[in-house]
Amino acid sequence: MQKTLIAQVVEDTLSTYEKDGGINHIEGPNLPSREGVTEIVTNLLHVIFPGYYEKQELSKADVTFYIWEKIVSVYHNLSREVFKSLRYDPKRKHLDDESLSQQSVEITINLLHSLPKVREKLSKDVEAAYEGDPAAKSFNEVILSYPGLEAVTIYRIAHELHIQQVPLIPRIMTEFAHTRTGIDIHPGAEIGEYFFIDHGTGVVIGETCQIGNNVRIYQGVTLGALSFKKDKDGKLVKGIKRHPTIEDNVIIYAGATILGGDTLIGKNSVVGGNVWLVESVPPNTTVTLKFPELTYSNQKT
Numbered sequence: 001m002q003k004t005l006i007a008q009v010v011e012d013t014l015s016t017y018e019k020d021g022g023i024n025h026i027e028g029p030n031l032p033s034r035e036g037v038t039e040i041v042t043n044l045l046h047v048i049f050p051g052y053y054e055k056q057e058l059s060k061a062d063v064t065f066y067i068w069e070k071i072v073s074v075y076h077n078l079s080r081e082v083f084k085s086l087r088y089d090p091k092r093k094h095l096d097d098e099s100l101s102q103q104s105v106e107i108t109i110n111l112l113h114s115l116p117k118v119r120e121k122l123s124k125d126v127e128a129a130y131e132g133d134p135a136a137k138s139f140n141e142v143i144l145s146y147p148g149l150e151a152v153t154i155y156r157i158a159h160e161l162h163i164q165q166v167p168l169i170p171r172i173m174t175e176f177a178h179t180r181t182g183i184d185i186h187p188g189a190e191i192g193e194y195f196f197i198d199h200g201t202g203v204v205i206g207e208t209c210q211i212g213n214n215v216r217i218y219q220g221v222t223l224g225a226l227s228f229k230k231d232k233d234g235k236l237v238k239g240i241k242r243h244p245t246i247e248d249n250v251i252i253y254a255g256a257t258i259l260g261g262d263t264l265i266g267k268n269s270v271v272g273g274n275v276w277l278v279e280s281v282p283p284n285t286t287v288t289l290k291f292p293e294l295t296y297s298n299q300k301t
Contacts, residue, residue: 028088029084029087029088030084030087031084031085031088031168032081032082032084032085032088032168032169032172033081033084034172034176036077036080036081037081037169037172037173037176038172038176039077040074040077040078040081041154041157041173041176041177043070043073043074043077044070044074044115044157045150045153045154046070047067047070047071047074047115048115048118048119048122048153048157049143049153050063050066050067051063052140052143052144071112074108074112075108075109075112078108078111079104079105079107079108080104081169082103082104082107082108082161082166082169083100083101083104085166085167085168085169086100086103086104086166086167087100088167088168089167091165107161107164107166110160110164111157111160111161111164114160118156118157118160121156121193122149122152122153122156124193124194125149125152125153125193125194125195125196126139126142126143126149127139127194128194128195128196128214128216129142129146129148129149129196129198130142132196132198132216133196133198146200147180147181147182147183147197147200147201148181148183148196148197148198148199148200148203149197150177150180150181151174151177151178151180151181151183151185151197151200151203152185152191152195152197154173154174154176154177155174155177155185155187155189155191156191157173158170158171158173158174158187159187159188159189159190159191161173161187162187162188170187170188171186171187173187174186174187181200181201182200182201182202182203183197183200183201183202183203184203184204184205185203185205186205186206186207186209188207188208189205189206189207189208189209189210189211189243190209190210190211191205191211191215192211192212192213192214192215192248193213193214194213194214194215195211195213195214195215195216196215196216196217197216197217197218198216198217198218198219199218199219199254200219201219201220202219202220202221203217203219203220203221203222204221204222204223204224205223205243206223206224206225206242206243207242207243208240208241208242208243208261209223209243209244209245209246210243210244210245210246211223211245211246212246212247212248212249212250212267213248213249214248214249215246215248215249215250215251215252216250216251216252217251217252218252218253218254218273219254219255220254220255220256221252221253221254221255221256221257221258222256222257222258222259223243223244223246223258224243224257224258224259225242225243225259225260225261226242226259226260226261226278228242240261241261241262242260242261243259243260243261244258244259244260244261244263244264244265244277245263245264245265246258246264246265247264247265247266247267247269247283248267248268249267249268250265250266250267250268250269250270250271251269251270251271252265252270252271253270253271253272253273253275254273254274255273255274256271256272256273256274256275256276256277257275257276257277258271258277258278259277259278260278260279262280263277263278263279263280264280264281265277265280265281266280266281266282266283266284266285267283267284268283268284269281269282269283269284269285269286269287270285270286270287271287272286272287272288272289273288273289274289275287275288275289
């Protein structure tokens with residue numbers, strides 16, 4: 001009886017695969033592995049911040065071999081995952097596997113060559129967090145415990161792949177960061193130096209957002225899009241700027257929402273908590289909500 005019921009469940013489930021609107025990938029090209037990409041990100045975190053994630057002390061005598069081991073692992077694993085993502089890419093369907101393999105190696109080498117530049121940017125992000133948070137006692141505390149730095153680190157890695165037009169993998173990376181930190185940064189966003197996300201839970205930074213240098217944002221901030229434009233066929237228009245531009249030295253406090261591709265927050269401005277903005281703000285401006293009218297009542301005991 002149980003076998004009959006299970007056989008019916010299997011048959012009913014299989015029958016949906018032919019009419020489910022594309023949520024199966026049977027006989028399609030092998031897609032990047034989320035577990036594989038997570039391992040790559042983890043190894044890159046060890047390379048970028050050596051000595052912070054290990055269970056044992058990392059000595060100067062061991063560090064060269066250690067980094068060799070991590071880089072070689074990333075090289076082999078990332079080139080494999082990139083190859084799978086390129087085979088999936090409709091824009092590259094005209095290329096044979098040999099060409100795709102060469103591209104995947106080039107992309108991987110480019111990412112590895114970018115690591116010193118990424119580390120330089122992240123050193124400034126660590127400094128921004130330390131200088132911007134009175135509670136931060138040391139750089140070590142920022143690196144070991146601040147979710148904002150972890151999210152920004154993974155974003156900066158993913159962005160290097162995004163600008164090389166690698167499908168899927170950059171989003172897998174930043175969504176991994178999202179699940180770990182509660183901070184959602186699209187790999188296509190452009191973010192300058194000395195960037196600090198304080199606390200961070202609920203922060204959303206959209207794909208076409210542009211952020212300048214020395215910007216600080218707090219938990220619950222959304223840098224998002226307005227209602228999406230559609231073409232004559234009713235499909236969403238893609239490839240246009242949908243998210244705001246934040247210039248240098250801006251502070252955006254908790255719960256603020258800033259929407260729209262034409263919205264620009266001028267340099268040296270401050271956006272207060274829970275402010276909703278869909279229009280630009282001139283430089284050197286403070287935007288706040290009026291103080292709410294509060295009602296108090298005494299509770300009899």
